[in-house]
């Protein structure tokens with residue numbers, strides 16, 4: 001550790017995940033003296049148990065599907081199976097490359113990195129490894145961990161969380177996935193591609209229930225076609241071990257059996273026994289409460305990332321961390337518009353969105369003020385070449401800006417960058433219609449949807 005006992009940092013950060021390390025990098029860049037405390041691995045959930053490993057598994061699954069389906073494209077290949085050890089190695093190699101890069105970045109910005117389990121010991125200090133680290137300001141960024149339900153014990157073998165699923169050394173023959181949100185459908189997709197017989201159990205009426213209903217329905221149709229089974233609208237009641245797996249019973253008495261049960265019902269904040277309450281930090285059900293500038297009720301303490309009740313996404317953590325760093329450095333900051341945060345679910349097919357759903361738009365602006373338009377990817381050359389189907393759905397305030405973009409289709413996640421510019425710059429359909437999109441790309445689907453909404457459809461019917 002570089003500091004001595006008398007050092008007072010400008011910023012002491014507890015937790016080196018997306019939120020914490022982004023704050024550290026930006027604060028150091030702005031000339032602040034930063035200490036970053038991490039008990040496990042720099043990079044946190046996203047790098048080691050979240051975004052990156054899941055996308056590596058999904059990509060391996062995509063290649064398996066392509067091998068199986070190669071004949072459709074006139075290519076002779078045979079799918080011989082999944083070598084799970086090699087898949088895990090590929091995933092781990094991706095992680096370790098990024099991990100090394102991140103460690104180098106933190107070191108190069110002269111952030112004082114402290115490995116150890118920290119605890120908030122005063123409004124301006126964190127205790128770690130028997131030492132008190134003082135700062136003018138403290139940032140809490142301890143993230144989240146998988147949640148379970150009362151009476152449902154995650155044993156790490158047959159009843160598992162996403163953390164276990166990412167290191168599972170076998171492809172399960174069958175799996176029940178509890179929860180049809182982002183994490184649940186991503187694992188369903190990857191496992192199905194690997195050859196697992198998958199059943200998702202979701203208590204709400206739709207898969208990816210926070211998305212626009214149209215996207216949920218398109219995903220459900222695509223999953224049905226892929227043979228991914230799901231049971232919607234009934235909640236979980238109990239789980240018991242069988243001779244070779246797990247049996248799940250729902251509230252209506254229906255039962256499902258699988259070799260493993262993946263519990264993917266969400267993640268809860270890491271805030272217990274860390275001194276937060278003792279130091280007077282206001283909390284709600286374990287989440288640290290913050291204002292729109294990520295300030296807690298204690299003037300010297302801020303909080304970011306999954307620990308606070310905003311969207312649990314890595315790029316939200318980055319943005320919140322940067323906001324705190326810039327505020328502490330005296331720069332002008334503006335609150336984050338959470339509706340303007342792009343969201344992608346990387347299953348096959350992908351679901352991507354930004355802005356509000358049609359239902360939310362109707363609540364906000366009144367049902368008679370909301371206009372929607374759907375553009376089917378069947379009319380998009382690139383999607384046809386890829387043999388993917390789906391839609392772009394736009395939600396517009398009548399005669400005004402586009403306030404929601406909802407897309408389903410393989411690779412459509414890549415189009416969310418343009419969609420977020422449209423939403424965040426409050427673009428009118430006529431303005432987007434003016435922009436030329438490269439042919440043949442999937443971005444044309446966004447362009448065509450706006451042409452149609454502006455009243456001049458090209459490759460779609462009036």
Ligand SMILES: Cc1cc2nc3c(=O)[nH]c(=O)nc-3n(C[C@H](O)[C@H](O)[C@H](O)COP(=O)(O)OP(=O)(O)OC[C@H]3O[C@@H](n4cnc5c(N)ncnc54)[C@H](O)[C@@H]3O)c2cc1C
Pocket residue numbers: 014015016017018019020037038039040041042043044045046047049050051052054116117118119141142143144162183270274304305306307311312313314315316317
């Ligand atoms: C399976 C899965 C897939 C995901 N996929 C995506 C995706 O595709 N895109 C996306 O945007 N998001 C995704 N996420 C969400 C994303 O990973 C999180 O939103 C993000 O990691 C939150 O960052 P954070 O910094 O708040 O917390 P974390 O990343 O959880 O980091 C918190 C850090 O604090 C450390 N810590 C905790 N307590 C202490 C302590 N007392 N002392 C020292 N250190 C401590 C932890 O070890 C951890 O490293 C996914 C999550 C999961 C689980």
